[in-house]
Amino acid sequence: MGHIEERLTHLGLTLPPEVQPPPGVVLPFVFVNVQGDRVVVSGHGPQSADGPLAPQFGQVGRDVSLDEAVESAHLAALSMLGSLQRELGTLDRITSWVRVFGMVNSAPDFDQQPTVINGFSDLILDVFGPEVGRHARSAVGMASLPFGIPVEVEAEVSIRVINRGPQS
Amino acid sequence: MGHIEERLTHLGLTLPPEVQPPPGVVLPFVFVNVQGDRVVVSGHGPQSADGPLAPQFGQVGRDVSLDEAVESAHLAALSMLGSLQRELGTLDRITSWVRVFGMVNSAPDFDQQPTVINGFSDLILDVFGPEVGRHARSAVGMASLPFGIPVEVEAEVSIRVINRGPQS
């Protein structure tokens, strides 16, 4: 078990399994795309611990409260860490968080997107520490998000490239 | 003619010429920005085969149907391939699709952005195959898009760098 995985256990955090899209929905893309030492991560929403999307849906500031939205961003971070762990083997390979793009399904006059996406950033900083977890960020308001999820976060991280030797 | 260009011909697909912005609009940026082996691609909307924006305008879920939006995403892919071909010489230089950011001009309760952007992803996978065409993706709902286009897609691809020799 890696150091980051130990840290997650210490914090009482569990990563969900691969997201199950709603019935009939085809998602013809990968959640994590490794390009050398760059890792481009698709938009992730909040997942329940057992796989499906978390049951909180709608626009923040209309259907979803600020506190619920912060929790949704926290769950989106766990969803993303789950995808990264499955792709990378261990989260210890992440050498730096690069970019976080936090999208909040927003009622027209809701303007506290930074507070919402702090639910994502705070978890990343808590788990990875201030050096590795350090990231650039935008937190902005969308007209709507897939399936009515309240928060979606896209990201980029850098990783240690594993030398697989001359055969590969 | 490159292999990808042959594949397009085989599929009966034609790439449009450079987009003509509406009269009076100045677009002081490049549609394709090559940085070494990275290619950052500006947002592309649906184009008609002869150059101007396709005649479908408005919010998806209000003015534009789901099927029309999927077709708009398909046309945005052809527009982007046209820009890439003009800049790169041949689409065969693309070694991998990296990131697709699909933006749907969405009525507040429209939440099927993934189905819309599948019109883009499916074309890329069909033309480039599952290895080169593999990409990370977000598909999200915007309050509005330039000129009222229903779909806009931004992307990044990787390319084979042509060694121009010691003179260049």
Next chain:
Amino acid sequence: MGHIEERLTHLGLTLPPEVQPPPGVVLPFVFVNVQGDRVVVSGHGPQSADGPLAPQFGQVGRDVSLDEAVESAHLAALSMLGSLQRELGTLDRITSWVRVFGMVNSAPDFDQQPTVINGFSDLILDVFGPEVGRHARSAVGMASLPFGIPVEVEAEVSIRVINRGPQS
């Protein structure tokens, strides 16, 4: 003083100090994230010359006019240049602008995002010239933005890496 700094002075432009977020708001991220020769820049909004957010708030096309929005994009560019200068020491280290993602807080039927974000692009091109200033761009409409700012711009630039010698 660098060449770009001289150019700014020649144009009568002054860069604002670090942005002061509204009281009680914590922003747990960095405005500029250097990764080798890549620099990922967080979303920047319009700042007043002395630090706080500029006093223009609301949706463009409803609360904010087109001209005011263009000026907001101009101020967002100055804000971003201020952040880059503090992080890089001098703006002369920028070798190319790579990507500009321009977000406009838009009333549902406002569709002139390109004209708004030209307030950003025109300044970059004026200061850095057509080669270094050349960038890919998207200019799109958001449902809302933090604190009600009318414009937010995220970007990526490339820089000259300073060799700090064998000790570092």
